Amino acid sequence: MGVIPLSDASRRPSRFPVMTAAIIAVNALVFVIELVGGETFVTTWSLHPADIVAGRHLITIVTSMFMHGSWSHILGNMVFLWAFGPEIEDLMTRRRYLVFYLLGGLARRRRRSRPTRARRSPTSAPVGRSPLSWARFSSPTRVTGFAHYS
16 A cells, blocks of 8 residues: 555546646746756746835745756645546546646746745745645535545
8 A cells, every 4th residue: 555645536527627737737837947957947947035015026936936946846746646636537527627737827926926925035036836736625515525635
């Protein structure tokens, strides 16, 4: 018996999770670009709270959703996404699932770029917490009914 939840036998999706696979592919591609681009890429495309508060580099609100700080970070997030994403995607349409994922990331980035955080750490570049995990665990309905996980 493994300890990594790659799927849930009691809740099999009725169709292949195309959107989940696409989101994982985008995350993996961005991580490879991070590795190749190095510090310059990370500094350019990660979210800096002071810039957001000042109204600069707003695209980083979105780009930082797909960035990861290490191999263990991306692997952990992608295992989580593959374990829980297909079920959530199956409950929603693919388009609604993508919107749910992106809104979860935007909510997390909003929290990470508050003015108080910008004053404490104006140059920090947060790249963390999967948008799906943020949306999934902060959703008032707990989307899939696993309220005991939160």
